[in-house]
Amino acid sequence: MPQFTEFPALPPGEPARALTVLLDVLRAIPAEGEPFRELRRRLKGAELWSRERLPQLLRFFRLVQDDPIRPSPLVRGLAGGEAACQQLLADRLWEINPLLFTTVFQRLEERVHSVNELLKYLDSFAYAGTRLSGPEVRAWLRLGQALGLFRLVGIALALTDQARATFGPRILGFDVEEFLEEDQDEPEVGVAAEEPAP
Structure with a gap:
């Protein structure tokens, strides 16, 4: 992944x-x-x-x-319908960076966080993943909000029940160390694998 x-x-x-x-x-x-x-x-x-x-x-x-x-x-x-589209894209959000997804999920499971608090954490040594810029984290969080994974509580973000029900079991089964050992970029679309040399 x-x-x-x-x-x-x-x-x-x-x-x-x-x-x-x-x-x-x-x-x-x-x-x-x-x-x-x-x-x-x-x-x-x-x-x-x-x-x-x-x-x-x-x-x-x-x-x-x-x-x-x-x-x-x-x-x-x-x-498909709205619910099917939301699930499809939420799965895609998980698929493209499960470590980021897991980290934000776990932070919000503890308590609500402002976007700035999440930015600060993701830019710290506590985050084991590849560094992300502030605008990219904000773009990711807005996608999560749009898909019903996060909701606003005042100016802070909280997990939705939908996020807990759908992704809670995946988060529990996610092994960070194993992921980091096997982390591979997604193959480019439309680029065929090279043919083995004869």
Whole structure:
């Protein structure tokens, strides 16, 4: 399992609504694909276009920047209902950095934390994972909020019952040391494995 350190940024506003805007843009990619400029046009229309942040968006949703651009299996899975989409993307959030997920979950299980408290902890020697920048942690936390994993309590974040029910057993079974020993980056989408030499 990998340790992603960069994540797609949601547009401003309430996280769940912002995620819906992004998903509507991606769901509009036809099964047969479309010119990349069409995706770019929709992203711009939703105030989501950023050349600098495009790689994070494509990587998270397992899309290949190609012309035409085609929906990945993950994007095709977004055609289900809201609950199914939330679970699919929450699983993806776990899959791309289970150490970050576990750490934030455990901190919030103890008590509510402000975003700044979480940033401080993740930037300390107590966090065993690869260092993340403040903007990337904020992007990850907003995704978690949008997916119903975290909720606001005043200005702090708390775990939701949904997060506890879905991910509590995974967190209990997660071995940090084993993960760090076997940590491997996710293969690039669309890059075929090299053929063995004859």
